[in-house]
Amino acid sequence: MTSIVEYMTSQHRFCDNSFAAAEIAVSEKNWSEAEKQWGVFRRDLEIHLINEEETLFPAFEQISGNAAGPPAVMRMEHLQMRGMVESMTEALQAKAADGYLNLSETLMILMQQHNMKEEQMLYPMTQQMLPDTAAVISSMNDL
Ligand SMILES: [Fe+2]
Numbered sequence: 798m799t800s801i802v803e804y805m806t807s808q809h810r811f812c813d814n815s816f817a818a819a820e821i822a823v824s825e826k827n828w829s830e831a832e833k834q835w836g837v838f839r840r841d842l843e844i845h846l847i848n849e850e851e852t853l854f855p856a857f858e859q860i861s862g863n864a865a866g867p868p869a870v871m872r873m874e875h876l877q878m879r880g881m882v883e884s885m886t887e888a889l890q891a892k893a894a895d896g897y898l899n900l901s902e903t904l905m906i907l908m909q910q911h912n913m914k915e916e917q918m919l920y921p922m923t924q925q926m927l928p929d930t931a932a933v934i935s936s937m938n939d940l
């Protein structure tokens with residue numbers, strides 16, 4: 798059976814793949830490929846963030862009885878990530894390769910740090926605390 802750690806971590810890897818492919822395409826100024834990969838990334842990232850915000854974090858908060866815990870920090874970082882994604886979409890539409898790549902580097906660091914906190918702390922904690930992880934996983938959307 799898939800664990801929460803495995804399920805959510807594999808969604809991070811899906812997002813990493815299209816993010817990296819978009820970055821390579823922009824650096825090669827292959828705009829149609831960049832747009833395609835960026836579209837995949839944006840879609841997958843949004844599904845993943847919503848899985849966390851609407852299903853995983855509420856389950857964690859309900860069990861832990863702590864509304865000001867780790868999920869609150871994660872939600873704030875999601876806002877930052879969404880803001881950067883919007884700026885990068887604008888850079889891509891303007892075919893501004895340098896601007897895009899600068900933002901891409903910053904977002905990659907932000908996402909790496911964010912994902913590490915989830916994979917090493919939040920997901921394992923949720924996995925341990927939740928009585929029925931299969932139900933939580935089945936109510937989330939696959940990428
Ligand atoms: Fe997250």
Ligand SMILES: [Fe+2]
Nearest residue numbers: 845849912915
């Ligand atoms: Fe995540």
